[in-house]
Amino acid sequence: xxxxxxxxxxxxxxxxxxxxxxxxxxxxxxxxxxxxxxxxxxxxxxxxxxxxxxxxxxxxxxxxxxxxxxxxxxxxxxxxxxxxxxxxxxxxxxxxxxxxxxxxxxxxxxxxxxxxxxxxxxxxxxxxxxxxxxxxxxxxxxxxxxxxxxxxxxxxxxxxxxxxxxxxxxxxxxxxxxxxxx
Amino acid sequence: xxxxxxxxxxxxxxxxxxxxxxxxxxxxxxxxxxxxxxxxxxxxxxxxxxxxxxxxxxxxxxxxxxxxxxxxxxxxxxxxxxxxxxxxxxxxxxxxxxxxxxxxxxxxxxxxxxxxxxxxxxxxxxxxxxxxxxxxxxxxxxxxxxxxxxxxxxxxxxxxxxxxxxxxxxxxxxxxxxxxxxxxxxxxxxxxxxxxxxxxxxxxxxxxxxxxxxxxxxxxxxxxxxxxxxxxxxxxxxxxxxxxxxxxxxxxxxxxxxxx
Numbered sequence: 191x192x193x194x195x196x197x198x199x200x201x202x203x204x205x206x207x208x209x210x211x212x213x214x215x216x217x218x219x220x221x222x223x224x225x226x227x228x229x230x231x232x233x234x235x236x237x238x239x240x241x242x243x244x245x246x247x248x249x250x251x252x253x254x255x256x257x258x259x260x261x262x263x264x265x266x267x268x269x270x271x272x273x274x275x276x277x278x279x280x281x282x283x284x285x286x287x288x289x290x291x292x293x294x295x296x297x298x299x300x301x302x303x304x305x306x307x308x309x310x311x312x313x314x315x316x317x318x319x320x321x322x323x324x325x326x327x328x329x330x331x332x333x334x335x336x337x338x339x340x341x342x343x344x345x346x347x348x349x350x351x352x353x354x355x356x357x358x359x360x361x362x363x364x365x366x367x368x369x370x371x372x
Numbered sequence: 373x374x375x376x377x378x379x380x381x382x383x384x385x386x387x388x389x390x391x392x393x394x395x396x397x398x399x400x401x402x403x404x405x406x407x408x409x410x411x412x413x414x415x416x417x418x419x420x421x422x423x424x425x426x427x428x429x430x431x432x433x434x435x436x437x438x439x440x441x442x443x444x445x446x447x448x449x450x451x452x453x454x455x456x457x458x459x460x461x462x463x464x465x466x467x468x469x470x471x472x473x474x475x476x477x478x479x480x481x482x483x484x485x486x487x488x489x490x491x492x493x494x495x496x497x498x499x500x501x502x503x504x505x506x507x508x509x510x511x512x513x514x515x516x517x518x519x520x521x522x523x524x525x526x527x528x529x530x531x532x533x534x535x536x537x538x539x540x541x542x543x544x545x546x547x548x549x550x551x552x553x554x555x556x557x558x559x560x561x562x563x564x565x566x567x568x569x570x571x572x573x574x575x576x577x578x579x580x581x582x583x584x585x586x587x588x589x590x591x592x593x594x595x596x597x598x599x600x601x602x603x604x605x606x607x608x609x610x611x612x613x614x615x616x617x618x619x620x621x622x623x624x625x626x627x628x629x630x631x632x
Binding site: 201202203204206207208209210211213214215217218219222223225234236239240243255259260263266267269270271272274328329330331332333334336337347348351352355356359360363364366367370 | 405435436439446449454477478481485492493495496519520526531532563565569570572573576580581584585587588592593
């Protein structure tokens with residue numbers, strides 16, 4: 191069997207299925223799974239874990255749509271639909287930036303991937319924090335938006351800490367996922 | 373699914389065509405972002421509140437405002453120090469912290485954010501998710517993207533059940549350790565969630581080709597034009613709703629321009 195026959199054909203149906211499942215996962219882990227932060231009595235959500243996981247495994251454009259649509263859906267479902275347009279753009283761009291920097295994970299050693307993933311995490315964090323600072327300044331003013339900045343940085347840290355073991359686990363458990371890179 | 377989403381009813385807002393409602397939502401958003409004098413902004417907010425109160429009731433009207441109340445307090449406290457022009461109102465140790473301009477800016481932001489939250493809530497509360505998707509389709513959203521959203525909404529309850537089962541199975545293995553996990557820092561608590569998350573995501577990712585096959589048997593991916601089982605009617609009712617929305621938007625525009 192040659193390489194062409196081994197590769198998954200990334201048909202429109204497969205693309206739609208990938209985006210749907212990852213969008214649902216991003217939305218679910220954003221609004222349903224939360225980690226309390228004792229000092230501030232706030233919460234971190236794990237949506238960024240799925241966004242970074244989508245960027246590292248499935249590529250920039252999958253992360254763009256899954257991250258943007260998933261977080262917007264989560265905002266609507268949890269009663270904060272006023273933030274949905276901002277989340278759509280900011281988290282979408284976060285996924286896109288992280289995916290471009292991470293590159294394709296197929297046929298690449300894990301040791302080289304870790305450095306790329308670190309770069310991708312920095313790019314994603316920068317885009318997400320800057321986006322929410324700008325969007326938040328527009329909605330609630332610069333002062334209130336600045337207060338959210340440490341929380342956003344923590345959230346990205348949690349996202350990367352979760353995404354790396356998740357990506358490695360999926361690589362082992364389901365290698366064809368690496369062929370669904372977009 | 374949760375409080376921010378649709379609740380069925382028979383109010384005027386529920387009966388209006390979702391496309392017409394989307395126009396009104398956009399008009400309110402534009403108005404709230406305009407640099408209007410404070411009285412006009414208050415008038416626009418009151419207009420939205422009146423619409424919501426009459427159609428959905430006081431309880432539903434207060435719900436979005438209760439959700440954002442802590443953030444509104446934060447805005448009132450943190451905005452004035454960044455705008456220190458005008459008459460000084462509070463100057464601890466001689467440093468002008470709160471001024472009239474700062475308070476006005478804070479009020480403006482509070483009204484803007486409250487107004488935007490309110491109109492979004494009214495739209496989502498009175499429009500079924502399928503109607504929202506169909507109206508976005510009518511406005512030009514691609515079939516594929518609408519299908520992605522529709523499938524994602526279907527998958528979320530499945531993921532909820534799967535995560536619940538996986539988390540319970542993990543908790544059985546970790547019986548007695550949950551209390552210790554709760555006392556750890558947030559990094560360790562995040563890492564404690566990863567095993568359950570990994571199990572859920574493996575199941576989800578393995579299901580992607582199965583979903584793709586199901587979509588292909590329904591003709592997704594072929595070049596023929598897709599038809600829709602459900603469509604929004606564009607008859608007399610839609611035109612009436614569009615006219616009513618246009619009158620509302622015109623009234624809003626007049627209020628913005630003419631109100632002293």
